[in-house]
Amino acid sequence: VSAELAELTGRWDYSTLPSNIRLGRECFVEQRDCFERCRSRRDPAVMLGDRVRVYAWTRFSLEPTGTVEVGEDSTLVGAMFMGAERIQIGARTIVSYFVTIADCDFHPRDSEARRRDAIAIAPGGDPADVAELRTAPVTIGDDVWIGIGAIVLKGVTIGPGARIAPGAVVTRDVPAGGRVIGNPGQLVT
Amino acid sequence: VTAHGLPEYDLPVPIPDNIEIGPESQIWSRWAFLHYRSRRPCGLRVGRRSALWGMTMLDLGPEAEVSIGDHCTMLDVTFATNGSVTIGDCSMIGHRVVIAGAAAPCPPTPEAPPEPLPAPIVIGSNTWITAGSVILPGARIGDDAVVGTGTVVDGEVPAGATAFGNPFRVVTR
Numbered sequence: 247v248s249a250e251l252a253e254l255t256g257r258w259d260y261s262t263l264p265s266n267i268r269l270g271r272e273c274f275v276e277q278r279d280c281f282e283r284c285r286s287r288r289d290p291a292v293m294l295g296d297r298v299r300v301y302a303w304t305r306f307s308l309e310p311t312g313t314v315e316v317g318e319d320s321t322l323v324g325a326m327f328m329g330a331e332r333i334q335i336g337a338r339t340i341v342s343y344f345v346t347i348a349d350c351d352f353h354p355r356d357s358e359a360r361r362r363d364a365i366a367i368a369p370g371g372d373p374a375d376v377a378e379l380r381t382a383p384v385t386i387g388d389d390v391w392i393g394i395g396a397i398v399l400k401g402v403t404i405g406p407g408a409r410i411a412p413g414a415v416v417t418r419d420v421p422a423g424g425r426v427i428g429n430p431g432q433l434v435t
Numbered sequence: 436v437t438a439h440g441l442p443e444y445d446l447p448v449p450i451p452d453n454i455e456i457g458p459e460s461q462i463w464s465r466w467a468f469l470h471y472r473s474r475r476p477c478g479l480r481v482g483r484r485s486a487l488w489g490m491t492m493l494d495l496g497p498e499a500e501v502s503i504g505d506h507c508t509m510l511d512v513t514f515a516t517n518g519s520v521t522i523g524d525c526s527m528i529g530h531r532v533v534i535a536g537a538a539a540p541c542p543p544t545p546e547a548p549p550e551p552l553p554a555p556i557v558i559g560s561n562t563w564i565t566a567g568s569v570i571l572p573g574a575r576i577g578d579d580a581v582v583g584t585g586t587v588v589d590g591e592v593p594a595g596a597t598a599f600g601n602p603f604r605v606v607t608r
Binding site for chain 1: 446447448469513515531533535538539540541542544567569571585586587601602
């Protein structure tokens, strides 16, 4: 296998990751680029349990204050983590393609505050004017399936064994074993 | 891989033997075959003058077969299945559409037991499947049908109809 192909197929040197990214035993991280947007200054910032598999579509996009913890034997196919506080995922959970999980809205709802925020983050803006982040941790239990393209928003707790259907938008807590479909997400039995 | 995570044209991913690409068709990047595992006699068949653009990816299991007609455009489409997908001529699909064999598919580990094959997905000719849609097993999308953005399709969309929403609804003219 060429060195270039090894970088695409998980056979690169994991010890070159920043020290605040902790991998359990026998983890598989297909591409190093998953951590390209990890700006977290927390330690640990990312903690993956034993045998966690992270495929190419996953991105850990973390603010300096963000952390992600993933339980053992979970599979992250394409999770876009947008974190500013804490996102916690249990064991044996599957997060499918193009899923977004966010513990923050990142920009204000109020239009005037949002205008100031927009100018502050644009080229030439003053970082001191960026709006304060309002966060609420996301907690996802063991044995959960999160379907293709689903979106999980801040403050949500998803109980163990829940099934989130493809394309569902989860804005409220989901009980253990619950099934959520649609946008906005509806709990169905 | 570039700073933006986009692949270069010349990724060192090998091109599989069991594919048939018709005359004047194009595959933008070898990225498409990073997860290709089909062991069928022909795992991917593409007609003539069709293109697989951008991050289009064939995340195919050993029993998977994908067949794409002539003059089709696939832009950032992820095929993630161990079943059969058939797409007619002149269909446009993209971007960020997933055509999948399960609600939450993931690449299998070597030790995982084989799962039953998903129901086939059949997409007709001259269809237009738009951004962020998810096409699931049992989807049958008729000729000339349109699928709106973010739609999740797991059933019948009649020829000429438009499907939208999640769960999806169908309007016919």
